[in-house]
Amino acid sequence: MNAVVRPQAPKGGLATWATLVIAGLVLWSLWSIDASPERLLKLPEQMVRVLGFFWPADWGYGQTRALPAVLESIQIAWIGTLIGAALSISLAVLGARTLFPRISRLVKFISSAIRSVPEILLALYLVPIVGLGPFAGALAIGIHSVGMLSKLGAEVIESIDMGTFEAVEAAGGSRLQAIRFAVLPQVLPEIMAQWLFRFELNLRASAILGVVGAGGVGGMLLTALRYRQFDKAAAVLLITILAVLLIDMASSAIRRRLVNS
Structure with a gap:
């Protein structure tokens, strides 16, 4: 047929x-x-014309005022990353479907809800609570980092070979011991690489939070632009860009070593 x-x-x-x-x-x-x-x-002609306003840069202002503000932005990003790393590691373990299938969906929903709120909105909410200054910025960055780092960490844990984990449990070890001695040694290098990558992102975010009074270089840049002090704004921008590029290069080199180790 x-x-x-x-x-x-x-x-x-x-x-x-x-x-x-x-x-x-x-x-x-x-x-x-x-x-x-x-x-x-x-657009190209307008961009060239406006860029001409920013030259030459006021390097004296950059050294005396902008550089300390950029260093403060780096400190905000670093503390925020540490807060996010410390809080996200336990959520990453709980959010791994292979370890805790019953509560992983709830944990991932919480991390998605945290990621949905931008850092600047978190800073706006935290400034009235903790006051103006870099502490509010560090908290905002730390809370927002939890959402991303816990999600990525859970995905790393779900991708590992569970044979070692099952062997520890079969030998009489508790689940906590199996996580400590079988899971974390496998995933920590990649998770630490994610922390460094998040630090790079947080450095960019910390440069904006000063606009709402959460410390860093953003407030200084906004003031310079508002009063049309383009030479001062140019110094702030160039020092910020240079700092971000240097930290990106150093972080990328460390991340490559962690992932390839």
């Missing part, structure tokens, strides 16, 4: 429709934000 051959839909049909839908969304978004072709064509 001959098999019935059913006609197949053209393979390119779905891709064509998806392309049309995406193109329509792009055009609709451009129209919504008033990105007309005329404004887009003038």
Whole structure:
């Protein structure tokens, strides 16, 4: 008996429709934000003209005022990362489906809820509680870091070989002992690499939190731009960019060693 051959839909049909839908969304978004072709064509010229306002930079202001503020931003990012790392490691273990299947969904929902609130909104909420200054910024960054680090840590734990874990439990060890001696030694290098990567992200975030009074260099930059002191703003921006680049390079080198060890 001959098999019935059913006609197949053209393979390119779905891709064509998806392309049309995406193109329509792009055009609709451009129209919504008033990105007309005329404004887009003038953009390069306007950028060059505005950049000319920032030169030359006031390096004296940068050394005496901007550099201490940038160092404060680094300290905020570092303390915030430590807070996030300390709180996220236990949530990462509880959120691993392979270890705690009953509560992992709840833990992952909590971490998603934390990630949904930007650092600057957390800072706005914390400033009235703990007062103006870098402590509020460090807390905001630390709380927001928990959401990302716990999710990534749980995914790392779920990807490991559970044979060692099961062997420890089979030998009479408790679940806590199995986690301590079988799970953490396997995942800590990669989790620590994630902490360093999060520190890089937190450094960028800490430069913005000063806008709401949470310490760091953001408030100084906003003040310079508000009063059209572009030479001072240029010094702040250049020192901030240089600090971020140096820390990124050092962090990347350490992360490579941790992952490859």
